[in-house]
Amino acid sequence: MTALSAFALTSCSGGGGGGEEEDEPQGPPTLSDIDDAMWDAMESADSVTVEGDMGEIGEGEDFQEFLGDSGTLSVSGAMDGSFTVISGDGEPLMMMIGDEAFVDGGITASLAAAPMGDAIDMDQLEQELEGKWLDLSSEMGSDDEIDLGEMIADGRETWEEGAEEDDSEGDDSASDESDSDESNGESSSSSSDENPFNSSSLEEEGTEEERDGESVWAYSDDEGNELAVRADEDAPYAVEVTNDGTTARFTEWNEVDEPERPADDDVMDQQDLESLLMDLMTESQ
Template identity: 25%
Template sequence: MTIAITALAAVAVSGCSNPFDAQDVGDPDTDPQETEAPEDEGAAENEVPAFGDIRQEMFSAMLAADSVTIDGEVRAGEADLDELFDGVDDDTTGELTITGALDGTESEMSFSAGGSSFTQRAVAGQEYFRGEDFAALLVSELDDEVADLVEEEFVEETISDNWVLFEDSGGSVFSAEEFISTWRSELTGDDVDAMAAHAEEREGETVWVYTADGGESEFVVAADQEPYLLEITDEDSHYEFTEWNASEPPEVPTDVITLDEIFGAIAEEQGWEPGALEDEESDDGGAEHPDA
């Protein structure tokens, strides 16, 4: 009997991959789409600039910030959570939180939907995955051959109370910078630049509110200081941006386990020689059962 240890390793790698799509993200300083829009005289009269007039300044200011906290609701299909976890429908709405440094270092990202969740943390140049979430992901992705050998309860007991350390991962997670850059690439075009605009007082702060699609889409921008986005409401999604330049970094986890330690614990529990999962790899990419 062979052990598909490569499947275990593949799950470990996919578990820390970027669950969101940030394709077509341009450089904020060189993106050819960034052009100065003509001044809207009507907006100027109402002291509310057209979205096209502040777009470049807004995204430049946001991408230059040190840190931010983003809380929102998004469908599981948009976050690919339906692909990571069995039983999660792509229409299920989940909760997203990104907090800490804008570039994904010294930050944390979590997503939950349909009873499934994951949390990634980057701190002090290392990347961690919350053990409870990783155990569920690992168990759900085990192929039948490995699942017959490894008990789910043992995997959960071994991993759940720890943070799984991904060594040599680069020490960053999906970042607020990538999230903001994705919106920057999407919020373009004449219709977007000419969205209806008005000023409001919200929680004692003057904001500019831009709406489209008959009011179903709304973008709230700070008016008194830097033009940071404060809220986005778009179709089935809603996000809030808080703690600009004041979002605290996460702490270094105290209870940590590595992938090698997880595999070593599985080998020991099965009565195999230490390192059997790594040392018994066959030439065709499989791994021979130590007792076969």
């Protein structure tokens, strides 16, 4: 891919003069001129917040109470995985700090009481767990970890695979196009299921827009897919990505602070939770 092209906006104010001597305002760089700089900036960032649609998870009643009407989750944290906070509707639901993991007492109450039906007083359980955090450190495995740095690296791999598919399609002969399209369709579908980044359908030419008070360069296609990046040639961080109806929003690049660990008095383990549930079941009989 080519190096990042220079971006400048020339003032339109002032008197006349030779038309050919005046610089015309430049539009956004082409997508292939900006994507390497985008990925380099994101991979070298310290932290970020990613907000996305909940999808099927958000349809669960246990989550709706905490997510409100937004139906979204946000993941904030360090790119090196040293800390991560998962929030719903602006409220933290889970924190991972170093080797420790904590789940909010409110969502713990909903998930713990769900299979117990009327055998337990839900209101009392919520009252007991209000302000508490369940320590799940011993239950966490490598598959449960959320690594934002790895997510960005996977996104770049998916992106570059899409670009390579475009190049290979351009080199294919007409007789091979149908087979190539079928193969590439399967690959693109598989990639987009795991990551919203996909370059294969976006137009090279972008537009400059303002979103939430920030200038962005937006690149889209006819199917509603889009990539919007910060209009900054030195740090064109992704701002919003939409692919196959899934949207991810990126904010707080390099601005996320590590959360404070819950106080010891506010932390309970699995044994504490089981004892509490047994006591409440006994009281309900």
